[in-house]
Amino acid sequence: MATGTVLLCFLLLLSLQSGLGWGPSGWGVPMAEGEFLSEQAAEAGRNRLGIRWYPARLRRAPAGPCQLWSLTLPVAELGLGYTSEEKVIFRYCAGRCPLGARTQHGLVLARLRGQGRAHGGPCCLPTDYADVAFLDDRHRWQRLPQLSAAACGCGG
């Protein structure tokens, strides 16, 4: 009985990790999606402007190569404590990186990884940043230097 429960839990965890769809009546991902949806609704409800604007929550790993992504956010959504009527553009880097290398360090590391003797893989990172500036609710200028990514590259 206990072994069966353990097995079920194990299968559940596996399905969550691999992102398999089990259908609306199964366990695994749909239940997780249900959680996400209610979390979304709660967060959307907390949105100061009362606008429910989240799309379906993104999967952790984006398909596609390392590239620059863009989000348009109300200033409050930056979570830094500022309030403003303006929306700002926040850019970040995400995507897959090929296993190649640009430095000698990277060359050796790629070889070791290929042999299974080193962890991890190259990651998608900003190589340049840009400032974000806005007028806050008290009509004072706020400048957040180097807050947003401006270009991406694969490193490490």
Add this chain to the structure above:
Amino acid sequence: GSGSRAGENRCVEAAEACTADSRCQGLRAEYVAQCLSWAALGDCPRARCRRALRRFFARAPPALTQALLFCPCASPACAERRRQTFVPACAYRGPGLAPPSCLEPLDTCERSRICRPRLLAFQASCAPVPRAPDGCPRDQGPRCLSAYAGLVGTVVTPNYVDNTSARVAPWCDCGASGNRHEECEAFRGLFTRNRCLDGAIRAFDSRWPPILQEHLEPQQGPKHSLMQVDGSPEGSSLLSVLPVLALQTLL
């Protein structure tokens, strides 16, 4: 904040339209950076701030920069935002607490290679013309506003004087102008008693929505590898859709 939507505050709309354009946003962030910093003597680096402002108005799309400068307002919150838009604490005020006599910036401007032509252009496009049918230069609205924008970042930078009207003036007065009092008043009157300038600023309101759509053209920012837009707000205002449409034309 009042929590008002962008649709009710034209100046917020203009700010967002600027943010959505890479040139406008970059140049705006640059002048904010210059005008907010502090020089060694405890004052802002006025020359650098003003230079960054001139670059902003010269290089960013005019539709967007003018929308920021001339956004029509019906509330003090909107008008205060409009008044603060080019960091006037540094760019508008000079050193010292009291405004100088207008003869000072006027004389400096006339001797300046940068300021003099801009002032002449402003006088040519905005000064009343007694012989003209309506007393103003013909079809002058847009040219007058461009010429006004050209003065921002010079020693005769004009700005809105309060948040309850659309009155503008340079930071100076005609108290201590001696026997050049008339000359002083005539210069200051170009801003404070100018029907043609007032009319041009008011007329900007009627060109509003097309102005902001005009700027939608293929983006050629230096490091742009923008491939995806996600998480955009849905249906909050037309302007939130415009950047998405612009980026979709790239795909």
